[in-house]
Amino acid sequence: MAGNGASYPEAVDRLIARLSELPGIGRRSAERLAFHLLTAEPEVPDALSVALTDLRRTVAHCSVCMHLTDRGKDPCAICSDNRRDRSTVLVVEQPRDLIALEQTGMYAGLYHVLMGRLSPLDGIGPGDLTIARLLDRIDAPDSNGGGGVVAISEVVLGLNPTLEGDGTALYLAEQLASRDVKITRLARGLPSGSELEFANKAALADALHGRQTMG
């Protein structure tokens, strides 16, 4: 009994399928989005389509730090900025981590984006991250972007405070141990603005362990 009307036109089905493949978007959300795009002003799907094409056409990774940059601007704005402290490199997992740190305005050194973290369960090993490039930057300071050649003397590990982030930090520390660089990691403790009674045990333990003298 179910006729051809029981399905959407093919183009709608295809869009729903593409949208459902995105992380966090289930079948129902994809349908809702597709209908929004169908009934919106024609400019809405068109602008989104163009934005998607532009993404690949104009965005590239910096060959030094692996952060996102406009194609044609390599090294990126940070790596080619000689006013920054070129002796310090902060290692993060993802470009968005870099952006979050940069937005604090509290860090003036360079970055290195690993493009992920070690995750044996997901089959992500050292070769899948940009670790070799990081070691290169330390071993060959002339491959480090910018005008002058300044050797890296400190590597700040800015991985996520998770099991996998910690594992990756440990691996990096091992790799870096034989090199003449200071290795540090971002501080742990209670997040500013939070309430102590709601902090988890690990955060409280970190806060106790890393307690600082005052006054």
Add this chain to the structure above:
Amino acid sequence: MAGNGASYPEAVDRLIARLSELPGIGRRSAERLAFHLLTAEPEVPDALSVALTDLRRTVAHCSVCMHLTDRGKDPCAICSDNRRDRSTVLVVEQPRDLIALEQTGMYAGLYHVLMGRLSPLDGIGPGDLTIARLLDRIDAPDSNGGGGVVAISEVVLGLNPTLEGDGTALYLAEQLASRDVKITRLARGLPSGSELEFANKAALADALHGRQTMG
């Protein structure tokens, strides 16, 4: 202190902006989606871009029932199917309602998609829906698609059981009152497979009011 690195490349920002405009997608989800699209195989954003362009290029509304159809197939598959009961029209708010009903395989008549519901608070009045076209279909059976000319004798109101859906049904019933058609609406009661203790008062009231004799 915050340098150029504190922002994404322009193309990434544009994509995040476009994605954030979609219903149910906030700034954080849009960022996550954009990064997924950046790091996925190139085919992923490309396929989505093409799906969006195809949407407008190949999808149209049926000129009889307003359901979605492939451009070039007008009237749609349902409206041009002469094996269906052409004397009954089921009125729904959206194409997805039609699809849900059609998938039950329990309805063999025609449909009419209002493309919304009356919503005075959102400024949606009768002129914004396809009500005039519905009245046309009743008054002029030859504008009803299909081969033979069969007059519509029953209009089933299949609007959502909500305040606005009920308001719209009431308005339609008034418009149809002067015409020689039977007006019905979809039954209300307890949803099959649900548990009585979790039903809301309105559903329980409907179930009591519409109780059916057995055996």
